[in-house]
Amino acid sequence: MTSFKIILSLLKAEISKAWNKPTLEFAVGFIALISITSIGTLVKIVEQVNFQSSFESMIVEALSKNMSSQLLPLTLFCGILMSLSFARDYEQGLMQTLLSSPISRSAIFIVKFMAIIVPLTLISWGLILFATTINFYSNLTALITILQIVILALPMIFLALMFYGGIATLISLTIRRTIPSALTAMLAGFFVWYITTLKSDMIGAFADYLCLTPYKAPQVALGRTLGLTYPPDTIESILPGWGFIVLTVIYALVFFIPMYLHFTRRFEIRE
Amino acid sequence: MIIGLILLMNTATEHVPGDFIYSYGEVEVNETYCYVVSIAPVGIGNITIGFFSPPESDIKIGNTPPGFLEPVTLPIHVKVEDPANQTLFEEDIISPYSFEVEFNLRGQYSVYLTNNGDEKSPIPMGVRFPYGEGNPINREADKFLLGIILSTLGMSFVALGLIIKLFLKRH
Numbered sequence: 043m044t045s046f047k048i049i050l051s052l053l054k055a056e057i058s059k060a061w062n063k064p065t066l067e068f069a070v071g072f073i074a075l076i077s078i079t080s081i082g083t084l085v086k087i088v089e090q091v092n093f094q095s096s097f098e099s100m101i102v103e104a105l106s107k108n109m110s111s112q113l114l115p116l117t118l119f120c121g122i123l124m125s126l127s128f129a130r131d132y133e134q135g136l137m138q139t140l141l142s143s144p145i146s147r148s149a150i151f152i153v154k155f156m157a158i159i160v161p162l163t164l165i166s167w168g169l170i171l172f173a174t175t176i177n178f179y180s181n182l183t184a185l186i187t188i189l190q191i192v193i194l195a196l197p198m199i200f201l202a203l204m205f206y207g208g209i210a211t212l213i214s215l216t217i218r219r220t221i222p223s224a225l226t227a228m229l230a231g232f233f234v235w236y237i238t239t240l241k242s243d244m245i246g247a248f249a250d251y252l253c254l255t256p257y258k259a260p261q262v263a264l265g266r267t268l269g270l271t272y273p274p275d276t277i278e279s280i281l282p283g284w285g286f287i288v289l290t291v292i293y294a295l296v297f298f299i300p301m302y303l304h305f306t307r308r309f310e311i312r313e
Numbered sequence: 314m315i316i317g318l319i320l321l322m323n324t325a326t327e328h329v330p331g332d333f334i335y336s337y338g339e340v341e342v343n344e345t346y347c348y349v350v351s352i353a354p355v356g357i358g359n360i361t362i363g364f365f366s367p368p369e370s371d372i373k374i375g376n377t378p379p380g381f382l383e384p385v386t387l388p389i390h391v392k393v394e395d396p397a398n399q400t401l402f403e404e405d406i407i408s409p410y411s412f413e414v415e416f417n418l419r420g421q422y423s424v425y426l427t428n429n430g431d432e433k434s435p436i437p438m439g440v441r442f443p444y445g446e447g448n449p450i451n452r453e454a455d456k457f458l459l460g461i462i463l464s465t466l467g468m469s470f471v472a473l474g475l476i477i478k479l480f481l482k483r484h
Contacts, residue, residue: 071315078316078323083353083453085440087335090347090423097351172316176456177353180396180420 049149052140056157060127066161069119073112073166077173080104080111084177094187101178101191102268108170109195110261114235116166116199117206117257121227123158124210129223132214151305155298159207163200170195194267201294202260206231208297215304253278253286256293263287314467321460329355329451334364334439340428345390348438350422353453357415360424361439362391363408384409387434390427396420405429408436419455 061069081104088096131137131154140150171192178188210227217223238257242249253262254277265272266283273279340346350360363385385408393402396418406412416422426436442451 067315071319074316074319078319083329083355084351084419085329085333085353085355086351087333087438087440088349088351089337090349093349093421096349100351169316176320176459180418184420 045145045149048145049153052145052150053153053157056127056154057161060123060157061161065123065126069162069165070169072115072119074169074172076111076115077108077169080108081173081177097178097184098187098191099269101174101188102265102270104174104177105170105192105195105268106261106265106270108173109199109264112166112170112199113202113257113261114231116162116203117231117235118228119162120158120203120206121210121213121231122224123162124155124207125214125220125223125227127154127158128211128214129218130220132218133220147306148302151302155207155211159200159203163196163203166199166203167192167196170199191268195264198260198264198267198290201290202256204294204298205256205296206234208294208301209234211301212297215301250277254289259286259293260290263290314464314471317460317463317465317467319460320456321464324453324456324460329353329358329442329453332439332441334361334437336365336435336437339433339435340426341433342428342430344433345425345427346436348424348426350424350440351420352416352422352440354417354419354455355442355451355453356417357413358451359411359441360393360402360414361409361411361437361441362389362406362426363387363410363437364439365437385434385436387436388429389436390425390429392425394423394425396422411441417454419453 084100086096086100128137131140141147171188174188174192175185179185209230210223213227213230214223217226234255234257238252238255240249240252252258262272262278263283263286266278266286271279335348337346337348352358365384387408388405389408389410390405391402391410391412392400393414395401401414401422402412404412414422424438426438428434428436
């Protein structure tokens with residue numbers, strides 16, 4: 043119980059340290075700007091017989107567009123905040139104090155990691171929910187439909203951010219200097235996004251496989267889960283929906299697990 | 314305050330664009346067909362019945378495939394209901410026809426079209442708004458109001474916080 047209290051105190055301290063003014067305000071403002079502007083004015087004419095399915099597809103399209111617009115800034119924020127959490131503590135000597143405390147290394151790593159990922163996920167998802175609700179809300183039935191659809195974005199955003207958090211942790215634990223770590227992590231996030239913008243005239247047939255990249259896989263996983271249709275004979279439509287979910291989970295853990303092992307097995311002391 | 318200001322800025326600058334015309338199949342004689350217009354509260358717009366293209370479009374009817382964009386001439390009974398099921402318009406008309414409707418509520422406006430002609434026919438329906446040039450009428454009224462409320466509340470809290478902080482510092 044005491045150790046749980048200590049971990050909770052550490053979590054509170056980490057959250058207040060990383061999300062100190064003006065980080066939280068800036069993150070909320072920037073993501074809100076993207077969320078609100080990515081959804082246009084609602085005007086759509088449909089047949090009454092197909093109304094419910096058309097209404098759901100309108101929400102799914104808006105959600106998919108919103109998540110897609112948010113991911114790049116989220117990766118950049120994730121890079122900066124992870125550097126503030128890990129690299130700055132090494133730089134200022136706070137990490138050494140933390141590691142000499144009775145809290146396990148495992149708890150320190152998970153608390154520091156989640157103190158960034160969870161609030162960022164909640165900010166992003168909350169603003170997606172806000173933007174979708176104010177755009178499509180008309181009655182209680184519509185609100186329930188919106189909630190049923192938007193709730194599925196929550197795990198996908200979390201898993202996507204786990205990947206970028208993992209990269210940023212790797213960079214932070216390697217460089218251990220705040221500014222260089224933040225810049226490198228942002229650059230890495232930007233690169234992961236940039237490769238998805240390449241067209242087939244530049245990279246040939248590889249362009250067909252860009253949906254399998256860490257940037258696109260969570261979006262396609264969400265799209266397939268929500269029943270979004272993709273052009274026939276593309277990887278997005280050929281691969282089953284669960285395939286993209288599995289891929290997203292693998293990406294989420296691909297850096298997280300090695301970094302966890304690196305941190306908890308005291309590799310840096312052996313260095 | 315941040316979210317309120319962004320919402321206010323967005324709704325103040327974004328206006329509902331242009332024309333939306335849809336046609337789904339043919340309507341039998343005396344059959345009633347219903348379109349649903351999902352729309353934000355953007356104020357006055359025009360509902361067009363029987364037009365396949367905007368009434369004042371530059372498309373030359375003679376240059377298109379036969380009958381492709383020609384307006385449908387048909388006696389139709391039209392009934393428009395707002396999301397609260399209040400009838401906004403109910404008349405017998407001869408298409409092509411256009412009339413104004415005030416979209417004051419967010420939600421689904423039902424447009425019932427009964428073919429009163431002698432043969433089955435497609436009945437295209439559209440919604441038109443004045444084009445561009447920053448038309449301030451057709452913006453989303455509820456988002457604008459929510460933006461004002463959130464901004465005012467946020468500013469009040471900030472001002473209150475500043476006053477309390479200053480007051481506590483002095484005493």
